[in-house]
Amino acid sequence: MYCILALSGCVTGISENVEFLWEQGEFSEAYRMLLQERRTIYAAQDELLYHLDAGLIAHAAKDYRASIEHLETAERLIEEHYTKSLTAEIGTFLANDTVRPYRGEDYEDVYLNIFLALNHYHLGDIERMMVELRRADIKLRTLSNKYEQPLQRAQSGIHRDYAPVVMRFTNSALVRYISLLGYRALGKPDDMRLDFELLQDAFKTQPFVYPFRVPSTIEQEVSVPPHSGRLNFIVFTGRGPEKFQTTQRLLIDDCHYIKIALPEIRPRYSMVERVRITLSDGRSMYLEPIEQMDAVAQETFRLHLALIEAKTVARALAKSTVSLIADAASEQTEGKTSDWLSFAAMFFQLFQEVSEQADVRIARYLPGQAWVGGIDVPYGRVSANVQFLDWKQNVIESQTVVKNVERSDKLNIIEAFSQR
Amino acid sequence: MYNVKKEKGQKEVEVKHRSLTIVLLIAIILAFSSCTTVRVSRLNENKKIDLSGDWNDTDISLVSERLIRSCLKGSWFSAFTKAKKADPVVIVGRFSNMSSERIDTSIITKRFEAALVESQKVIMVSGGEDREFARDERMSQQIYANPSTAKEIAMETGADFMLFGSVKTVTDTQGSRTVRTYYVSAELVDLETTRIVWLDETTIKKEISRSAYTW
Numbered sequence: 001m002y003c004i005l006a007l008s009g010c011v012t013g014i015s016e017n018v019e020f021l022w023e024q025g026e027f028s029e030a031y032r033m034l035l036q037e038r039r040t041i042y043a044a045q046d047e048l049l050y051h052l053d054a055g056l057i058a059h060a061a062k063d064y065r066a067s068i069e070h071l072e073t074a075e076r077l078i079e080e081h082y083t084k085s086l087t088a089e090i091g092t093f094l095a096n097d098t099v100r101p102y103r104g105e106d107y108e109d110v111y112l113n114i115f116l117a118l119n120h121y122h123l124g125d126i127e128r129m130m131v132e133l134r135r136a137d138i139k140l141r142t143l144s145n146k147y148e149q150p151l152q153r154a155q156s157g158i159h160r161d162y163a164p165v166v167m168r169f170t171n172s173a174l175v176r177y178i179s180l181l182g183y184r185a186l187g188k189p190d191d192m193r194l195d196f197e198l199l200q201d202a203f204k205t206q207p208f209v210y211p212f213r214v215p216s217t218i219e220q221e222v223s224v225p226p227h228s229g230r231l232n233f234i235v236f237t238g239r240g241p242e243k244f245q246t247t248q249r250l251l252i253d254d255c256h257y258i259k260i261a262l263p264e265i266r267p268r269y270s271m272v273e274r275v276r277i278t279l280s281d282g283r284s285m286y287l288e289p290i291e292q293m294d295a296v297a298q299e300t301f302r303l304h305l306a307l308i309e310a311k312t313v314a315r316a317l318a319k320s321t322v323s324l325i326a327d328a329a330s331e332q333t334e335g336k337t338s339d340w341l342s343f344a345a346m347f348f349q350l351f352q353e354v355s356e357q358a359d360v361r362i363a364r365y366l367p368g369q370a371w372v373g374g375i376d377v378p379y380g381r382v383s384a385n386v387q388f389l390d391w392k393q394n395v396i397e398s399q400t401v402v403k404n405v406e407r408s409d410k411l412n413i414i415e416a417f418s419q420r
Numbered sequence: 421m422y423n424v425k426k427e428k429g430q431k432e433v434e435v436k437h438r439s440l441t442i443v444l445l446i447a448i449i450l451a452f453s454s455c456t457t458v459r460v461s462r463l464n465e466n467k468k469i470d471l472s473g474d475w476n477d478t479d480i481s482l483v484s485e486r487l488i489r490s491c492l493k494g495s496w497f498s499a500f501t502k503a504k505k506a507d508p509v510v511i512v513g514r515f516s517n518m519s520s521e522r523i524d525t526s527i528i529t530k531r532f533e534a535a536l537v538e539s540q541k542v543i544m545v546s547g548g549e550d551r552e553f554a555r556d557e558r559m560s561q562q563i564y565a566n567p568s569t570a571k572e573i574a575m576e577t578g579a580d581f582m583l584f585g586s587v588k589t590v591t592d593t594q595g596s597r598t599v600r601t602y603y604v605s606a607e608l609v610d611l612e613t614t615r616i617v618w619l620d621e622t623t624i625k626k627e628i629s630r631s632a633y634t635w
Contacts, residue, residue, distance in 0.1 A: 082630055128517070131523075
């Protein structure tokens with residue numbers, strides 16, 4: 001019984017303290033609490049998850065250097081985990097996917113570069129910001145390559161008539177937007193124009209991820225007059241998706257069944273319907289959505305789920321088969337041998353029930369949506385009130401940010417965060 | 421008596437077993453305690469090691485050596501000395517990182533500065549942040565230093581040429597194989613006329629294969 005429980009794997013817990021502080025918007029305290037409770041929240045094989053969570057919380061807490069350290073470590077771990085450990089893989093075939101180190105989801109791998117880019121922007125290094133955006137872009141472009149062959153192998157073995165699952169998300173509008181702003185600041189109009197076209201393309205070719213129109217502000221970004229100040233807003237709201245386990249039990253006979261436990265990604269509800277900016281000079285504007293990060297998560301998870309499904313079905317079938325064979329063999333024998341085989345059949349059925357668990361690990365502090373906007377302002381100190389409105393247009397949260405706006409060939413971004 | 425002897429013998433065996441167990445336990449503890457999780461080996465600075473396939477010290481050395489050699493061999497130097505009858509004054513500007521890797525280009529700029537100083541063919545003047553520090557110190561001397569020792573302001577040596585550069589990458593990936601090409605270019609610009617008097621580019625190409633499995 002101990003072996004069954006041990007092999008069924010460990011699942012990373014959630015810290016109520018960190019969650020509470022995060023929900024209250026106390027990001028610095030949440031980061032401090034996470035560091036303090038690291039050993040109790042995260043199992044040994046969840047180092048990547050720790051660095052993802054810590055990096056995102058540190059970013060929200062404006063501790064950009066700490067965030068850079070955590071997110072770069074997370075990226076390095078994702079790269080290292082590309083090479084699968086056979087011993088860990090054997091464990092996943094015996095028990096489930098939670099026994100091996102968490103490898104990160106594709107959208108986590110891409111979005112960590114976006115937050116690294118913003119970290120570098122806030123530290124005044126636009127060049128490094130652009131490096132991170134290029135890294136995100138490369139990852140997106142190679143996503144389909146990552147799954148093509150493994151999926152073909154997995155699907156041809158199990159579902160011969162299965163329609164191939166293909167990656168449909170390879171171009172992020174949010175990456176293009178920040179990159180466009182960066183090239184404008186660096187004085188590279190051709191690259192800026194290219195990002196503008198690719199951004200439009202992202203909306204046109206990926207309507208399942210971008211079911212809303214291209215933000216009207218984008219057109220203005222490429223034609224900002226040279227001697228004016230331009231203030232850009234990038235606001236994140238809500239929370240990234242959660243993972244749940246969905247379970248199916250398929251009866252084989254009165255005593256045997258196959259348990260299939262699969263992870264499912266579901267978006268989290270956000271109260272924020274609109275984001276309004278009011279400047280100190282009285283002007284106001286509404287930001288427009290540019291990326292539904294939870295929709296991106298669902299889309300990129302589709303291909304990974306196809307692989308998980310193939311492996312889970314094969315593993316569950318194998319466990320059931322062993323139980324069936326043991327049962328059949330016990331009927332063919334007598335005495336103690338028959339008893340032992342009967343016990344083995346029961347053990348494997350029970351082992352399947354306990355050990356078949358979906359890997360529901362996920363980064364908890366990614367935002368759900370990204371909103372953008374831009375407005376021409378005079379040089380100098382500008383105060384902006386960022387208001388988050390619900391569907392009744394009530395203000396559910398308000399933040400005031402002050403920025404020293406430099407000339408248009410510098411980048412002036414105000415970033416805000418609401419976890420609601 | 422026989423029973424007592426037998427009991428004594430049994431006890432001796434038991435004691436021996438226990439002693440052996442204790443010795444084994446101590447040996448195991450010592451063996452594990454001598455296994456450290458961190459091991460440091462000092463390497464020769466010229467040893468070429470590629471671990472991850474990312475930009476590393478070997479790439480910096482290769483790129484710097486080639487570009488510096490090309491720069492010092494360039495005809496710009498003789499053309500200048502012939503025309504001006506003096507050594508050119510050079511300032512090293514920035515190497516932009518336009519790649520998709522986290523490269524600290526200041527290492528390349530420092531190598532260029534060191535090589536140009538060592539060549540004794542040019543006069544190097546400080547640029548960038550270092551120059552700002554020097555200027556701050558000079559301004560500070562106007563206030564705090566003995567006037568006889570304070571350095572005069574507006575006496576910097578103007579550079580004749582400025583060195584720029586950039587690092588770019590092109591990445592091609594299929595499955596576990598990646599081919600990454602680095603294009604490192606450098607140019608020397610005449611600060612008066614903005615003419616490019618020297619330009620060169622060096623390329624490094626790597627193939628990185630990651631195994632799908634390991635033990």
